[in-house]
Amino acid sequence: MSEETENIQFQLTKELIEQVELLIAEKNDKELKVLLDEFHHADIAEILDEIDLEEAMYVIKLLDSETTSDILMELDEDNREKVLRNLSAKEIAEEIEELDTDDAADIIAELPESRQQEVISQIVDEEHKAEINELLAYDEDTAGGLMAKELVKVYDTWTVAGCLRRIRGQAEEVTRVHSVYVVNKQGKLVGRLSLKDLIVAKNEQKIADIYISSVDSVNVHDDVEVVAQVMAKYDLEAIPVVDGKQILLGRITIDDIVDVIKEEAEKDYQLAAGISQDVEADDSVWELTKARLPWLLIGMFGGLGAASIISGFTGAMLKYTELLLFIPLIQATAGNVGVQSSAIVVQGLANNTIKGKLLKRLLKEFSLGLVNGVAIALIVLLISHFGFKTSYLVSMTIGIALITVIIMAALIGTFVPIILDKRGVDPAIATGPFITTSNDIFGILIYFLIAKAILGF
Amino acid sequence: MSEETENIQFQLTKELIEQVELLIAEKNDKELKVLLDEFHHADIAEILDEIDLEEAMYVIKLLDSETTSDILMELDEDNREKVLRNLSAKEIAEEIEELDTDDAADIIAELPESRQQEVISQIVDEEHKAEINELLAYDEDTAGGLMAKELVKVYDTWTVAGCLRRIRGQAEEVTRVHSVYVVNKQGKLVGRLSLKDLIVAKNEQKIADIYISSVDSVNVHDDVEVVAQVMAKYDLEAIPVVDGKQILLGRITIDDIVDVIKEEAEKDYQLAAGISQDVEADDSVWELTKARLPWLLIGMFGGLGAASIISGFTGAMLKYTELLLFIPLIQATAGNVGVQSSAIVVQGLANNTIKGKLLKRLLKEFSLGLVNGVAIALIVLLISHFGFKTSYLVSMTIGIALITVIIMAALIGTFVPIILDKRGVDPAIATGPFITTSNDIFGILIYFLIAKAILGF
Numbered sequence: 001m002s003e004e005t006e007n008i009q010f011q012l013t014k015e016l017i018e019q020v021e022l023l024i025a026e027k028n029d030k031e032l033k034v035l036l037d038e039f040h041h042a043d044i045a046e047i048l049d050e051i052d053l054e055e056a057m058y059v060i061k062l063l064d065s066e067t068t069s070d071i072l073m074e075l076d077e078d079n080r081e082k083v084l085r086n087l088s089a090k091e092i093a094e095e096i097e098e099l100d101t102d103d104a105a106d107i108i109a110e111l112p113e114s115r116q117q118e119v120i121s122q123i124v125d126e127e128h129k130a131e132i133n134e135l136l137a138y139d140e141d142t143a144g145g146l147m148a149k150e151l152v153k154v155y156d157t158w159t160v161a162g163c164l165r166r167i168r169g170q171a172e173e174v175t176r177v178h179s180v181y182v183v184n185k186q187g188k189l190v191g192r193l194s195l196k197d198l199i200v201a202k203n204e205q206k207i208a209d210i211y212i213s214s215v216d217s218v219n220v221h222d223d224v225e226v227v228a229q230v231m232a233k234y235d236l237e238a239i240p241v242v243d244g245k246q247i248l249l250g251r252i253t254i255d256d257i258v259d260v261i262k263e264e265a266e267k268d269y270q271l272a273a274g275i276s277q278d279v280e281a282d283d284s285v286w287e288l289t290k291a292r293l294p295w296l297l298i299g300m301f302g303g304l305g306a307a308s309i310i311s312g313f314t315g316a317m318l319k320y321t322e323l324l325l326f327i328p329l330i331q332a333t334a335g336n337v338g339v340q341s342s343a344i345v346v347q348g349l350a351n352n353t354i355k356g357k358l359l360k361r362l363l364k365e366f367s368l369g370l371v372n373g374v375a376i377a378l379i380v381l382l383i384s385h386f387g388f389k390t391s392y393l394v395s396m397t398i399g400i401a402l403i404t405v406i407i408m409a410a411l412i413g414t415f416v417p418i419i420l421d422k423r424g425v426d427p428a429i430a431t432g433p434f435i436t437t438s439n440d441i442f443g444i445l446i447y448f449l450i451a452k453a454i455l456g457f
Numbered sequence: 458m459s460e461e462t463e464n465i466q467f468q469l470t471k472e473l474i475e476q477v478e479l480l481i482a483e484k485n486d487k488e489l490k491v492l493l494d495e496f497h498h499a500d501i502a503e504i505l506d507e508i509d510l511e512e513a514m515y516v517i518k519l520l521d522s523e524t525t526s527d528i529l530m531e532l533d534e535d536n537r538e539k540v541l542r543n544l545s546a547k548e549i550a551e552e553i554e555e556l557d558t559d560d561a562a563d564i565i566a567e568l569p570e571s572r573q574q575e576v577i578s579q580i581v582d583e584e585h586k587a588e589i590n591e592l593l594a595y596d597e598d599t600a601g602g603l604m605a606k607e608l609v610k611v612y613d614t615w616t617v618a619g620c621l622r623r624i625r626g627q628a629e630e631v632t633r634v635h636s637v638y639v640v641n642k643q644g645k646l647v648g649r650l651s652l653k654d655l656i657v658a659k660n661e662q663k664i665a666d667i668y669i670s671s672v673d674s675v676n677v678h679d680d681v682e683v684v685a686q687v688m689a690k691y692d693l694e695a696i697p698v699v700d701g702k703q704i705l706l707g708r709i710t711i712d713d714i715v716d717v718i719k720e721e722a723e724k725d726y727q728l729a730a731g732i733s734q735d736v737e738a739d740d741s742v743w744e745l746t747k748a749r750l751p752w753l754l755i756g757m758f759g760g761l762g763a764a765s766i767i768s769g770f771t772g773a774m775l776k777y778t779e780l781l782l783f784i785p786l787i788q789a790t791a792g793n794v795g796v797q798s799s800a801i802v803v804q805g806l807a808n809n810t811i812k813g814k815l816l817k818r819l820l821k822e823f824s825l826g827l828v829n830g831v832a833i834a835l836i837v838l839l840i841s842h843f844g845f846k847t848s849y850l851v852s853m854t855i856g857i858a859l860i861t862v863i864i865m866a867a868l869i870g871t872f873v874p875i876i877l878d879k880r881g882v883d884p885a886i887a888t889g890p891f892i893t894t895s896n897d898i899f900g901i902l903i904y905f906l907i908a909k910a911i912l913g914f
Binding site: 272 | 718719792
């Protein structure tokens with residue numbers, strides 16, 4: 001019955017975890033191996049993330065380093081750190097021999113500095129060692145920090161037949177061959193070929209005659225976000241990395257870029273939600289507090305600022321107590337509008353769709369604020385006057401304050417991220433609690449100033 | 458000097474746009490073609506997005522349909538709609554003949570229903586037409602809605618040599634060959650081969666002897682988010698799509714998944730920021746208002762709710778006016794904590810890292826709220842007592858209220874998205890203004906209730 005390939009997805013069940021734990025407890029190595037052999041290394045990593053460190057170490061010592069090196073890469077970062085701490089420098093070096101240079105360099109970079117040299121010195125393969133050392137020199141947020149040295153490279157002087165022969169050799173080392181890169185005598189990237197092109201070409205043709213000379217590449221010092229943008233825009237699965245002299249240094253594959261895109265999106269999302277460090281739901285209370293308390297403190301000082309503004313108007317307040325009822329409304333509206341505006345700008349900046357002059361954009365936000373403001377002010381005016389029985393003057397105060405606050409919040413929400421971006425600061429930092437807090441304070445200040453002007457206290 | 462391949466990125470400059478506009482005005486077709494031929498179709502699309510519709514139509518009629526079909530796919534959705542409206546059914550059909558089936562089906566799905574059949578009937582290639590019709594039947598959020606029919610398929614009974622011969626034929630139609638899919642006589646997917654495997658294999662070997670039988674696949678009705686998760690987890694560049702009987706129907710490539718991941722991230726980000734529809738900074742004021750006003754109205758009703766709560770305590774308020782100063786602080790803190798908690802849960806749900814019991818998670822949020830709450834309450838207590846000279850009882854009221862409000866906001870922020878997710882509702886909807894607004898109201902209510910209990914008004 002079951003000759004069929006299955007497309008049922010891996011399910012991390014309680015039963016499975018218990019089964020693994022039982023086999024470990026029984027030291028039943030044979031069955032444990034048979035069981036785990038069925039799974040993809042990413043699935044085994046998910047199992048290890050769920051069991052105790054000692055049990056995970058048992059599994060890692062049991063399986064061969066070809067599998068465990070891949071598992072290591074897929075473990076949750078915190079768990080990987082713990083596992084690495086429990087392995088000797090020699091054992092880590094053995095894992096690293098199995099990894100592609102980019103993954104190998106990432107693992108080493110995660111080690112405490114004191115261990116890094118110790119591990120590197122234990123790597124037997126001298127070429128692998130040299131390449132890893134080269135990669136470690138690049139900033140992790142650049143193309144150099146993301147690229148792997150493994151690639152298939154041919155010289156433009158070769159023939160198709162010679163090329164295929166040599167590729168057979170090179171390709172064994174390279175997990176996935178996306179493109180064959182064509183270089184000239186000096187090692188400069190001059191073009192590319194797909195395997196398909198090679199298969200379709202005739203054996204005696206010269207590479208120089210068939211290669212495609214238009215090849216996208218990125219500089220080794222380009223920011224990873226730029227690399228992600230280029231690869232997404234041009235639908236690339238791999239991109240060669242060159243230095244300033246166009247010498248081919250490595251290549252970046254799309255799976256790494258998918259991770260970059262996901263991480264950037266998560267970071268922006270967390271910043272917008274007022275979380276200052278990369279945390280997960282499963283992190284400790286202490287780590288979560290470190291990530292969350294800073295923004296709460298900013299909000300707290302904002303709230304205290306609002307308190308001192310209100311205290312400056314206490315006398316008037318007691319004359320017009322109705323005004324007080326609408327403080328939360330003014331504050332919430334200012335916060336919501338600000339977050340909306342800044343989110344749209346931050347996303348536009350990330351996607352490169354924010355073009356044109358700042359003034360034009362502010363004018364647009366102004367008209368947008370006016371439309372939204374008038375709509376909301378009219379509703380509130382009616383409800384406050386007939387529902388809360390506020391006087392004409394107080395109702396008017398609330399309405400005019402709402403319109404003003406909405407316009408102001410929209411302008412601040414637009415202006416701040418654009419200015420930050422122009423100054424080279426990540427505009428995402430301007431979203432969330434930062435915008436909300438400043439708008440809270442300005443909103444309340446404007447509310448009381450307008451009240452003062454209209455009601456004359 | 459410039460034999461070198463350039464890795465300077467395309468820059469959409471004002472000068473370039475003016476140059477294109479001038480050549481169009483002069484009807485200088487020859488130079489316009491020479492100029493645009495230099496650029497990637499994604500870059501030409503960026504230029505067309507910036508110029509007037511009439512000018513864009515001029516360029517589209519000028520270039521051959523092989524290029525324009527690719528340009529069409531890269532245009533901003535609003536602009537694509539306008540361009541398609543200006544093309545006849547026959548012209549659209551010509552563009553579609555050039556596109557892969559997945560892109561072709563996407564374009565047709567974007568047309569008004571009345572035009573869809575008209576365009577399809579004009580497609581000359583009967584096989585292409587049938588495949589597009591098949592794809593149109595699938596929901597756009599499923600694997601079937603994302604897959605293309607173009608793929609390289611071989612039978613397990615073939616030899617390597619025969620396989621290579623046939624692949625040469627099939628591969629011409631398929632832009633990029635990731636994997637060669639192996640099927641049996643019934644068309645069931647049984648395995649895969651990489652081109653590398655084929656190149657490395659000997660000509661006389663049977664496919665049945667060399668193919669890799671472990672091949673990930675997704676069902677044609679799987680949700681695109683599931684497909685994205687599987688491809689990202691297993692670092693796949695393409696995945697075959699099968700039906701319930703394991704018959705190979707199509708394949709999905711990573712470039713489409715990159716778009717899905719980006720769109721999902723943007724959608725979640727916008728929901729968290731209180732934007733209810735997919736909008737861009739460049740959309741019209743009207744479209745932006747439609748996306749932004751709904752959440753502002755929710756916030757408005759929240760503010761009015763808070764107003765009626767406060768009005769219920771007016772008598773007490775006038776006795777303890779100091780209490781009023783801290784309404785914004787209570788409200789802002791409740792909102793910030795709620796957004797933080799819900800963002801972490803929403804992200805955890807998206808990444809499948811929310812495991813274990815709901816109760817355990819709520820307990821964790823409780824202790825987290827307690828830690829943050831006590832920290833903030835202590836600072837505020839000191840500042841309110843010594844800075845704002847509030848009485849002991851009022852200071853205590855504020856402190857206890859803050860702790861309670863923070864814990865409550867953390868619990869609501871955690872509970873609501875988890876419950877929504879369990880009921881099959883997108884939990885991202887629970888972030889942003891929704892959580893903020895409900896926490897605003899609860900926060901103020903709790904504040905006054907605690908004040909009443911302590912101060913006894």
